[in-house]
Amino acid sequence: MTHRNKYLKIVGIPLIFAFVVYGMFETDSLSNLFAIMSLSFIFLVPFGIGCLTVYFSSVKQIEKPGYRFTAPWIPVLLFLIITMAFSMEGAACWIMILPVFLIASSFGGYFGAYLKLKKKKDENTYISVLVLLPFLIAPVEHYIGAHPSVYKAYTYIDIDAGKADIWQNVTRVKAIKQEQDKGWLTSSLGFPRPIRAELNYNGVGGYRKAIFDKGLVFHEQVTAYTEEKNMSFTITANPYEIPSATMDEHVVIGGDYFDVMDGTYELEQLSPKKYRLHLYSHFKLSTTFNFYAALWASWIMKDIQNNILQVIKQRAEQRT
Numbered sequence: 001m002t003h004r005n006k007y008l009k010i011v012g013i014p015l016i017f018a019f020v021v022y023g024m025f026e027t028d029s030l031s032n033l034f035a036i037m038s039l040s041f042i043f044l045v046p047f048g049i050g051c052l053t054v055y056f057s058s059v060k061q062i063e064k065p066g067y068r069f070t071a072p073w074i075p076v077l078l079f080l081i082i083t084m085a086f087s088m089e090g091a092a093c094w095i096m097i098l099p100v101f102l103i104a105s106s107f108g109g110y111f112g113a114y115l116k117l118k119k120k121k122d123e124n125t126y127i128s129v130l131v132l133l134p135f136l137i138a139p140v141e142h143y144i145g146a147h148p149s150v151y152k153a154y155t156y157i158d159i160d161a162g163k164a165d166i167w168q169n170v171t172r173v174k175a176i177k178q179e180q181d182k183g184w185l186t187s188s189l190g191f192p193r194p195i196r197a198e199l200n201y202n203g204v205g206g207y208r209k210a211i212f213d214k215g216l217v218f219h220e221q222v223t224a225y226t227e228e229k230n231m232s233f234t235i236t237a238n239p240y241e242i243p244s245a246t247m248d249e250h251v252v253i254g255g256d257y258f259d260v261m262d263g264t265y266e267l268e269q270l271s272p273k274k275y276r277l278h279l280y281s282h283f284k285l286s287t288t289f290n291f292y293a294a295l296w297a298s299w300i301m302k303d304i305q306n307n308i309l310q311v312i313k314q315r316a317e318q319r320t
Helices: 003-025 039-055 065-070 073-085 091-118 123-144 163-171 184-188 290-318
Strands: 149-159 194-199 207-212 217-226 230-236 258-271 274-285
Touching: 003 039, 003 073, 003 123, 039 073, 039 091, 039 123, 065 091, 073 091, 091 123, 149 290, 163 258, 163 274, 163 290, 184 290, 194 290, 217 258, 258 290, 274 290
Parallel strands: none
Antiparallel strands: 149 274, 194 207, 207 217, 217 230, 230 258, 258 274
């Protein structure tokens, strides 16, 4: 076998495996059995990629621990590039899941090396079972179902300004210029950036609309209000209002997996001329891997909130 064919086999077979599973898990008619947003896909597919990559490598290659660890990353990264190039998956989804894919593929690489170096009699059976694992586990995972959980994202900022100047920037946020947007994480993930917030009147029952670019709008209903002290509101994001090109379907706010429920501003006086503005929200996750998704969702929500808080601080202190 030529070197070219050898490396095509090492990379090609794991890639074929990845795309076959992806195609099955994305098929609407099989959605009652398989789903991309599942432990079966996110952990077992990269594990299988890593195992196949190393298993089809030479003994000389896999005797090197570094090869077992990093070689599986090549088909994983190619899978990422191809799915993004053909708009099969969005950048935000891949950035969040890539660390898991790389680590799981490395574990698979070590297991593939173990099977090959030990020369187990049933090694082909082991490989076959590993390839089939996503299809065997996914229906069980789907039957058990996701357990929706609610999480809290809390942020605050200290502002050297009068409470009236702060509060008018809390209730209504004038147009935010692009250079004022400091949401580095959400910007990196391609999430819509905040534009402005409108409120029809100050008080319980007031309707507040937080407008982001790319068509994202948070519809907010004020549920508790004390002038220049606190404001609580429910949050509704209607996914059907958001253009399909705006956000990846797996991370769209208000979709099947991620939703924002409510928010609260509280103004605390620290000294005669200094206040602390608290902002917290509750969001809901509905996946079978909330333990991991919650980390990213919390970072995203805190980035959004810190971005708004720094805009309010700047405007209140400059009285703009």
